[in-house]
Amino acid sequence: MHHGGAQGPHGGNGRGGMFGRGRGRGRGRRSLEGTLAALRQGDRAMIATIDDDSARAQALRFGMGEGSQISCVTTLPGGPVIVRAGRQEIAVGRSLAARITVDRACEVTDARA
Amino acid sequence: MREPSCHTTPSVTAPAPVPGTGRRTLVLAGNPNVGKSVFFGALTGTYVDVSNFPGTTVEIMRGRHGEWDVLDTPGVYGVGSFNDEEAVARDVILGADVVVNVVDAVHPERDLFLTLQLVDLGLPMIVALNMTDEARSQGVAIDRDLLEDLLGVPVVETVAVEGRGFEDLLARLAEARPGHADHTLETDIVAMAAHVGSRASALLVLEGDETIAERYAVAPGSKRDAIYSRRRDRVDDIVGHVLTTTDEGLSFSARLSRVMLDPWTGLPLLGVLLYAVYVVLGQWVAGGVVGITEEVLMLGYWEPFIQSAISGVLDAASPLHTFLVGEFGILTMTPTYLIGVILPLVAGFYLLMAVLEDSGYLPRIAALADRALTGMGLNGRAVIPLILGLGCVTMGTLTTRILGSKRERFIATALMAIAVPCSAQIAVIAALMARVGGVYAAAYFGVLIAIFVLIGTLLNRVTPGVSTDLLIDLPPLRLPRLGNVFKKTGVKVWGFMREVALFFLAGTTLISLLDITGALAWIQRAAAPITVAWLHLPAEAATAFVMGFVRRDFGAAGFFTMDLAAPQLLVAMVTITLFVPCAASMMVILKERGWRYLLGLFAGSIGVAFLVGGLLMRLLEVLV
Numbered sequence: 001m002h003h004g005g006a007q008g009p010h011g012g013n014g015r016g017g018m019f020g021r022g023r024g025r026g027r028g029r030r031s032l033e034g035t036l037a038a039l040r041q042g043d044r045a046m047i048a049t050i051d052d053d054s055a056r057a058q059a060l061r062f063g064m065g066e067g068s069q070i071s072c073v074t075t076l077p078g079g080p081v082i083v084r085a086g087r088q089e090i091a092v093g094r095s096l097a098a099r100i101t102v103d104r105a106c107e108v109t110d111a112r113a
Numbered sequence: 114m115r116e117p118s119c120h121t122t123p124s125v126t127a128p129a130p131v132p133g134t135g136r137r138t139l140v141l142a143g144n145p146n147v148g149k150s151v152f153f154g155a156l157t158g159t160y161v162d163v164s165n166f167p168g169t170t171v172e173i174m175r176g177r178h179g180e181w182d183v184l185d186t187p188g189v190y191g192v193g194s195f196n197d198e199e200a201v202a203r204d205v206i207l208g209a210d211v212v213v214n215v216v217d218a219v220h221p222e223r224d225l226f227l228t229l230q231l232v233d234l235g236l237p238m239i240v241a242l243n244m245t246d247e248a249r250s251q252g253v254a255i256d257r258d259l260l261e262d263l264l265g266v267p268v269v270e271t272v273a274v275e276g277r278g279f280e281d282l283l284a285r286l287a288e289a290r291p292g293h294a295d296h297t298l299e300t301d302i303v304a305m306a307a308h309v310g311s312r313a314s315a316l317l318v319l320e321g322d323e324t325i326a327e328r329y330a331v332a333p334g335s336k337r338d339a340i341y342s343r344r345r346d347r348v349d350d351i352v353g354h355v356l357t358t359t360d361e362g363l364s365f366s367a368r369l370s371r372v373m374l375d376p377w378t379g380l381p382l383l384g385v386l387l388y389a390v391y392v393v394l395g396q397w398v399a400g401g402v403v404g405i406t407e408e409v410l411m412l413g414y415w416e417p418f419i420q421s422a423i424s425g426v427l428d429a430a431s432p433l434h435t436f437l438v439g440e441f442g443i444l445t446m447t448p449t450y451l452i453g454v455i456l457p458l459v460a461g462f463y464l465l466m467a468v469l470e471d472s473g474y475l476p477r478i479a480a481l482a483d484r485a486l487t488g489m490g491l492n493g494r495a496v497i498p499l500i501l502g503l504g505c506v507t508m509g510t511l512t513t514r515i516l517g518s519k520r521e522r523f524i525a526t527a528l529m530a531i532a533v534p535c536s537a538q539i540a541v542i543a544a545l546m547a548r549v550g551g552v553y554a555a556a557y558f559g560v561l562i563a564i565f566v567l568i569g570t571l572l573n574r575v576t577p578g579v580s581t582d583l584l585i586d587l588p589p590l591r592l593p594r595l596g597n598v599f600k601k602t603g604v605k606v607w608g609f610m611r612e613v614a615l616f617f618l619a620g621t622t623l624i625s626l627l628d629i630t631g632a633l634a635w636i637q638r639a640a641a642p643i644t645v646a647w648l649h650l651p652a653e654a655a656t657a658f659v660m661g662f663v664r665r666d667f668g669a670a671g672f673f674t675m676d677l678a679a680p681q682l683l684v685a686m687v688t689i690t691l692f693v694p695c696a697a698s699m700m701v702i703l704k705e706r707g708w709r710y711l712l713g714l715f716a717g718s719i720g721v722a723f724l725v726g727g728l729l730m731r732l733l734e735v736l737v
Binding site for chain 1: 349
């Protein structure tokens with residue numbers, strides 16, 4: 001289980017800017033299905049893609065990069081999703097969570113083993 | 114008002130090596146909340162701010178230890194350009210001869226990412242594995258010897274707050290060396306270093322750091338994701354080898370954290386906390402303590418004493434008499450407000466802040482507040498500058514550096530400068546409001562919160578750019594160490610009071626001068642259309658607004674001697690709060706945001722203050 005495949009759609013947007021954003025927040029509602037924003041307390045999943053350049057880097061620093069196993073600690077209604085990766089707890093804003101896709105089929109296999 | 118979309122980096126005087134002196138630069142680097150500042154204090158003999166949340170070491174602290182120049186850096190999760198603090202830390206670290214990397218032994222998974230980045234930068238370094246006692250009590254054990262082998266740099270165990278491990282650190286400082294870097298990067302780094310001159314800069318360019326790339330006129334690299342992913346894998350690998358945890362069950366602190374984050378329990382808990390703050394600060398301190406310090410001590414004993422003493426020497430009609438012990442005298446009004454009113458409340462506020470910071474509760478408040486702040490173009494992280502702004506707007510403005518975009522810094526700075534009263538101001542206002550009862554005090558805060566939300570929502574609509582989303586780590590909750598809490602409070606209060614005293618002295622001098630020369634009477638007449646006709650306040654209110662240009666708390670104090678009806682007092686307090694920020698914070702705003710921003714803010718805050726004041730007065734006249 002590696003990161004290579006997950007980065008495909010994002011490598012080529014050519015922006016590379018530290019504050020460059022793939023999407024404006026709140027513009028165009030997309031289905032939350034399969035995103036971090038759809039997780040409920042206790043759910044386990046694997047981070048598939050993070051559609052935000054700086055968030056992707058920051059997530060790697062916290063240990064919840066693409067390919068890592070996470071579990072949902074709790075969600076605040078309309079607010080952040082609280083995620084646990086390893087022994088780290090991370091609060092992810094809702095609109096960012098909607099731009100992070102997760103793979104729930106992987107929950108039984110340990111990607112980082 | 115259009116802001117360029119590209120970020121700028123605050124200018125940092127790079128710690129250039131002093132030629133010929135043989136002094137070398139030691140830089141402290143680490144994640145937020147790891148106790149770097151305690152190391153700085155221990156090494157240099159100066160105590161500086163020690164905090165449990167990102168963003169307090171806003172200024173680069175410099176000190177000396179023997180042959181070393183010691184520099185502190187803001188706490189960061191990595192070196193780069195993700196926000197202004199990182200940029201500051203990056204520039205300081207690039208100038209280091211030796212880096213002391215402070216690592217929190219409680220969560221090495223997070224901290225070692227920075228460590229490995231520093232290793233990859235190729236700087237001579239030494240790791241201080243801090244808070245090993247706390248890690249052990251939480252069932253976390255780290256194999257120091259193995260970590261040292263894997264990193265390739267010396268690793269020393271420390272418990273900084275208790276002063277343990279420093280001798281060891283100093284003894285091994287000479288062993289500081291570059292560690293085992295990511296070997297797959299070597300070819301690229303060597304090639305890039307030929308263009309940019311140093312290995313460290315080369316790596317940052319490869320990681321896509323635009324500022325560094327621009328500095329050397331090369332194109333930023335596009336391999337950040339790959340480099341970061343491999344670094345994360347190495348961190349996980351190292352942690353897998355050196356870390357053993359014995360306690361897998363939920364500790365009390367983990368359970369408490371759940372309670373704080375669950376909205377059903379977290380919001381009521383926050384409410385209880387705020388109420389407790391109100392009872393302690395608003396009732397006990399502002400009511401009880403200030404009643405004694407101001408009325409008994411200062412007004413009862415000090416002022417009559419000094420007035421009769423001075424009157425014995427000077428003619429009561431002389432300008433010098435007015436200057437020293439008159440209504441705004443530097444021996445009467447100044448010490449009465451500084452010691453009697455402001456000191457007790459500021460001390461109380463910073464004590465509570467210190468407990469809040471050291472416990473790790475702030476990031477949880479940030480998570481709870483995220484939803485509300487999103488509507489104002491900010492994210493939960495902005496609670497840190499905003500809450501610090503309640504202590505001192507200057508401090509809060511500096512802390513906007515932790516925010517991820519220029520847009521957020523723009524909005525947060527404006528909100529603080531207009532609608533967030535600082536602790537000194539709250540002290541004076543609380544003392545004044547004590548005369549008119551709880552309804553008016555509640556109305557005061559109600560109006561301010563409404564204005565805060567209104568301005569935030571408006572700025573979110575009109576400010577160009579895109580705000581960043583919340584992505585923060587929630588460090589484990591800790592029981593604050595009382596020694597540290599008191600030390601920190603003492604330092605903060607001392608620093609704050611020194612600044613307030615300076616401005617109060619300057620302000621009283623100015624007002625006395627205007628008074629003696631008759632300029633004050635002229636200003637009062639000239640301002641009458643606003644003060645009397647629009648705000649329905651006495652003409653002397655103009656004096657308070659002139660004082661408000663110096664400091665808003667000083668301005669509020671100007672209303673003390675006026676005989677105001679309850680609605681007038683409320684209007685006066687709301688108007689002076691929304692009025693221009695104090696001279697000190699204006700200087701910081703000028704430095705951080707530029708003169709155009711400051712001018713806009715200056716005009717905006719005066720406009721908002723008088724508009725809201727007048728409308729509120731009309732509303733009150735209908736209601737009361």
